[in-house]
């Protein structure tokens with residue numbers, strides 16, 4: 676194990692935001708189909724965030740335990756400030772992403788799920804079937820997105836204006852967003 680850490684490494688680790696992307700899909704994790712969810716999330720993040728950040732990606736099969744342990748690794752192990760999951764939010768028996776999320780968060784933030792369902796309802800009546808939720812674990816904000824790659828941008832567009840300030844409030848690393856893409860709101864700023 677290398678315990679040496681130069682001064683600039685410390686400085687960078689304090690400012691470089693860490694974003695976890697967790698794809699939850701039986702078939703994508705088994706290679707039955709190509710994962711398109713992770714790329715859809717990453718493409719959005721590249722457009723919207725203009726400060727420095729790195730991505731830590733994982734893909735797991737559906738299940739409360741698989742989701743919970745991946746979230747713990749991304750939050751406690753990798754120190755992610757923001758963790759976006761995609762998939763497994765519906766009502767079918769294997770859809771257990773909200774259960775896995777509930778197992779690891781300390782506080783729920785119901786407004787995220789409410790807003791994502793509201794905007795998605797303008798697209799599809801089945802938006803109400805998503806049980807997507809959000810919450811915090813220590814200094815990580817965790818947000819569930821539906822699995823359909825086409826759902827990702829509409830959901831992220833809706834919630835992203837509130838994410839930078841939420842990260843400030845929970846003591847996560849600061850992110851700056853591109854104002855042409857997203858009107859982030861920081862009260863008092």
Ligand SMILES: Nc1ncnc2c1ncn2[C@@H]1O[C@H](COP(=O)(O)OP(=O)(O)OP(=O)(O)O)[C@@H](O)[C@H]1O
Nearest residue numbers: 698700701702703709710711712762763765822823
């Ligand atoms: N990571 C992904 N990449 C590409 N398409 C996906 C992905 N996740 C979901 N989808 C598509 O969105 C649909 C709904 O997503 P959902 O999370 O309910 O998946 P599912 O039907 O339970 O199957 P699976 O878990 O095997 O992806 C899927 O049937 C698939 O067509």
Ligand SMILES: Nc1nc2c(c(=O)[nH]1)N[C@H]1C(S)=C(S)[C@@H](COP(=O)(O)O)O[C@H]1N2
Nearest residue numbers: 762763764765795801802805821822823826
């Ligand atoms: N914006 C948007 N939201 C959406 C959808 C969609 O196509 N677009 N699909 C819905 C459907 S059909 C389901 S079953 C739920 C849960 O999807 P998941 O299990 O892939 O997470 O998300 C819903 N939310």
